[in-house]
Every structure is written in structure tokens, then in C-alpha cells.
Amino acid sequence: MIEPELIEKINIILAEEFEVDPDIIKPEANLMETLELDSLDLVDMVVLIEHNFGFTVRAKDFAEIKTFEDFYQFINSRMNGSQ
Amino acid sequence: MAHNDDKSWSGKSRGGFLGYLIFVKLIRSFGVRVAYVLLSFVVVYFIPFAPSATCSVWKFSRIILGKGRCASFFFLYRNFYSLGRAIIDKIAVNQGKYNQYKFDFSEPEDVKRLLNSRQGVVIIGAHFGNWEVGAPFFGKYGKKMNVVMMNLEFEGIRRILELNRSLDAFNVITIEGDSLEYIFKIRDALARGEYVSLQGDRISRSEKHIQKTFMGKSASFPLGPFVIAARMNVPVVFYFAEHIGFKRYKFDFVLSSYNDVNQDKQREKFLVEEYVKVLEDRVKRYPEQWHNFYEFWDYER
Numbered sequence: 001m002i003e004p005e006l007i008e009k010i011n012i013i014l015a016e017e018f019e020v021d022p023d024i025i026k027p028e029a030n031l032m033e034t035l036e037l038d039s040l041d042l043v044d045m046v047v048l049i050e051h052n053f054g055f056t057v058r059a060k061d062f063a064e065i066k067t068f069e070d071f072y073q074f075i076n077s078r079m080n081g082s083q
Numbered sequence: 084m085a086h087n088d089d090k091s092w093s094g095k096s097r098g099g100f101l102g103y104l105i106f107v108k109l110i111r112s113f114g115v116r117v118a119y120v121l122l123s124f125v126v127v128y129f130i131p132f133a134p135s136a137t138c139s140v141w142k143f144s145r146i147i148l149g150k151g152r153c154a155s156f157f158f159l160y161r162n163f164y165s166l167g168r169a170i171i172d173k174i175a176v177n178q179g180k181y182n183q184y185k186f187d188f189s190e191p192e193d194v195k196r197l198l199n200s201r202q203g204v205v206i207i208g209a210h211f212g213n214w215e216v217g218a219p220f221f222g223k224y225g226k227k228m229n230v231v232m233m234n235l236e237f238e239g240i241r242r243i244l245e246l247n248r249s250l251d252a253f254n255v256i257t258i259e260g261d262s263l264e265y266i267f268k269i270r271d272a273l274a275r276g277e278y279v280s281l282q283g284d285r286i287s288r289s290e291k292h293i294q295k296t297f298m299g300k301s302a303s304f305p306l307g308p309f310v311i312a313a314r315m316n317v318p319v320v321f322y323f324a325e326h327i328g329f330k331r332y333k334f335d336f337v338l339s340s341y342n343d344v345n346q347d348k349q350r351e352k353f354l355v356e357e358y359v360k361v362l363e364d365r366v367k368r369y370p371e372q373w374h375n376f377y378e379f380w381d382y383e384r
Binding site for chain 1 (some may be wrong): 261262263264266267270291306307310311314
């Protein structure tokens with residue numbers, strides 16, 4: 001179970017960093033398409049995760065993230081040290 | 084802005100393995116001078132048989148440098164000869180003949196301190212001069228150099244690098260398709276306090292780029308190397324190895340001041356601005372050492 005506060009925090013950070021309206025961020029929406037990310041933006045994403053959530057990201061982590069829901073799960077599980 | 088037209092580099096570099104092998108054997112057996120003599124004839128072959136490179140150098144000479152037809156023909160020869168000489172010299176250096184060369188270091192105190200520290204450093208170079216001739220010298224700082232290049236380019240020159248023992252002097256981080264693996268390898272290398280070298284003057288198809296006035300005309304510079312450097316939040320050094328005389332090179336280092344810029348998203352733009360100025364200054368001094376053989380400028384703007 002992911003805390004709603006964590007989801008809200010993630011959404012605010014993503015909306016600010018990638019300059020999108022927070023309302024378009026839905027759990028089932030595609031992360032890359034919604035935020036209009038390209039490979040260079042993913043450099044920002046890596047830095048953003050490591051800076052805000054304090055853990056190190058690996059290339060294979062991104063391969064499994066398709067939707068915002070996947071992203072919340074990923075952040076939550078890594079913050080709880082379960083991966 | 085993504086770059087998606089013919090004015091981009093294909094990702095492959097020209098040059099046959101057999102030709103390279105001949106020069107390796109020649110240098111080993113007879114020395115560099117004999118290789119230079121052979122080169123003076125080989126260059127004449129390349130002018131008609133490497134038409135796209137010839138065309139790009141011709142336009143560079145005529146439009147950017149403003150030279151006449153006759154002067155441009157000589158410039159074309161000198162430019163190709165300069166590339167061949169750079170290849171011969173790096174073969175010779177990697178064969179251990181570096182004591183036959185003289186190397187000057189233009190290395191400000193702040194750069195010297197930085198390269199001697201345990202700090203990871205991003206080094207941004209260009210297809211200018213002979214950056215590879217200096218790679219073995221980074222060993223003097225006791226760190227490992229990681230050179231970032233496209234997988235297609237690396238596969239094309241892997242045998243040459245192995246033959247030339249260049250891979251003893253530096254590690255290669257390859258960029259493969261959409262894989263993000265290279266970003267993590269760069270990050271890890273910097274965290275270990277190593278150098279990561281990227282070229283800031285060549286764009287491939289679909290790569291994000293930025294238009295800058297360079298040598299008086301609009302040209303596209305890749306954003307990737309500058310974004311990566313800025314986000315990794317480590318010192319950035321611009322590095323060039325210029326040929327300044329017979330068997331003589333100058334290693335030229337300039338420390339970027341991009342860390343003075345507070346806004347994250349402005350840092351890469353500042354880095355590009357700085358890089359363009361520094362590179363332009365060098366290319367104006369040694370135009371024949373510009374070895375970026377594709378249509379770099381947008382001549383219609």
C-alpha cells in the first residue's frame with residue numbers, strides 16, 4: 001500500500017520538474033508520453049529521484065516502469081528497501 | 084529540437100582496416116617520417132574518393148573561411164593531410180614512440196589541481212586536432228579515462244583501437260540505441276573519481292541539438308554531452324590537442340565556470356556557449372585541424 005502523501009509528493013515533483021499540469025498525471029497514464037520525456041530528460045529523472053528520495057537508480061529499473069502507478073510502486077519499494 | 088535531416092553524422096567513421104594496418108607496420112619498421120611521405124600520396128587518392136568529406140571541407144574553406152578556389156584546393160589537401168598525420172602520430176605514440184615527440188601543456192593551475200584531485204571530471208573535446216594522442220598522458224594523473232562514443236562508431240574502429248592498443252589507454256562507454264545504460268556508467272565512473280570524455284561537436288540523427296553561431300554561421304551542437312555534464316554536477320574541462328609543429332603537440336585545457344550558474348536548466352546552455360567560444364578560438368587558429376567531415380553548418384541561414 002502506497003501512502004497518498006508519497007503519491008502527492010511524487011506528482012508535485014514531476015509536475016514542477018517537467019513543467020506539466022499536475023491534473024494530467026493519472027496512475028494508469030503512460031509516464032514517458034504524459035511527461036513527454038526523451039532520453040535526455042531521463043538524465044533529469046535519475047538526478048531527481050536520487051536527490052529527492054535518496055537512493056541510487058539503475059538502468060534496469062527504468063525498463064520496468066511504464067505507467068505512473070509503476071513509478072509510485074518503484075519509489076515506494078526502493079524507499080522501503082525491498083529491492 | 085531533434086535533428087532529423089541529412090546534416091547529421093551517420094555514426095560511422097571512414098577508414099579501412101587494411102590501410103590502417105599498412106601504416107601501423109610502416110611506422111613500426113621505418114618510422115614516422117616514411118609514413119608521412121606515404122601519406123602525402125594517399126591524401127591525393129582520398130580527395131576524389133571521399134566525396135562527401137571533400138565536399139564538406141570545400142564548403143568549410145569557401146564559405147566559412149572565405150578562401151578562393153585555388154586556396155581551397157590547397158586547404159583541402161592540408162586538411163586531409165592533417166587528419167592523416169593525426170592518425171600516424173597517435174599510432175606512433177601508442178607504439179611507445181612518444182619520446183620522439185614534444186608535448187606542451189597549456190594547463191592552468193586550477194585545472195592542474197583539479198586533475199590531481201580525487202574528483203570525477205567531465206572532459207569535453209572536439210573533432211579537432213588530435214585529442215587521442217593525449218589519452219595516454221591522462222595516466223600521469225593516475226586515473227582512468229572513459230571515452231563515450233556511439234556503438235556504431237566503436238564497432239567500426241574497435242579492431243583499429245585493439246591493434247593500436249588504444250584500449251589500454253582508455254575505457255570506452257558505448258551509447259546503444261535507446262538504452263540508458265551509458266548514463267549510469269558515466270555516473271558510476273565519475274563517482275569513482277575518473278574522467279569521462281565526450282565530444283561536443285557532432286550530432287547524430289534524432290539527437291536533441293541547439294543552434295549556435297560558430298565561425299560566423301549557424302551550426303548545430305548536440306545538447307546531450309552538455310546536459311549530462313551539467314546534471315552530473317562535476318567540474319567540466321574543455322580539452323584539445325593541437326598540432327603546433329613537427330612532432331609537436333599542445334594539450335590545451337580550459338576549466339568551465341558553469342557551476343556559477345544557479346538555475347539548473349540554464350547550466351547546459353551556459354556550457355554550450357562557453358564551449359563554442361573556446362572551440363571557435365582554436366579553429367580560427369588552426370582551421371586545417373578541423374576534422375569534422377560532414378555538413379556541420381547550416382549554410383542556408
